Amino acid sequence: MQRVIVSRRGEGYVDVVVIVLVAMLCIALALKVFPVFMAQQQLNTFADELAREAEIAGRIGQETSQRTRELQEQTGLNPAIEWSKTGTVQINEEVTVILRTTVNIGLFGNFGSFPIELSAAATGKSEVYWK
Numbered sequence: 001m002q003r004v005i006v007s008r009r010g011e012g013y014v015d016v017v018v019i020v021l022v023a024m025l026c027i028a029l030a031l032k033v034f035p036v037f038m039a040q041q042q043l044n045t046f047a048d049e050l051a052r053e054a055e056i057a058g059r060i061g062q063e064t065s066q067r068t069r070e071l072q073e074q075t076g077l078n079p080a081i082e083w084s085k086t087g088t089v090q091i092n093e094e095v096t097v098i099l100r101t102t103v104n105i106g107l108f109g110n111f112g113s114f115p116i117e118l119s120a121a122a123t124g125k126s127e128v129y130w131k
Helices: 001-007 011-057 062-073
Strands: 082-084 095-108 113-126
Touching: 011 062, 011 095, 011 113
Parallel strands: none
Antiparallel strands: 082 095, 095 113
């Protein structure tokens, strides 16, 4: 019996099983975390598009609200939007938009699940002269 316990035969099989298990856990973690990076990229694009719309329109109003609805449909995100100004923005005045949303990382079901707040900001200058 002691000879069977001391024997190293089959040790390679155990190592392979452990390595495969660790590799699968790393892949599962990457698949759960990668969507957060995608959401951050979409949020940055969302903010840039809204700032550009405010630059072109020269105001925060109907045009920016319509663009917000379009971007929400495209991205599936529904962020909280905060503008530095409201109403008309005179030519060459800066306007800043800040977006905030929460994304839940569910690592393995409900185990290890926690929310992460993402934010994005964009700044632009108005291109419209208001008399």
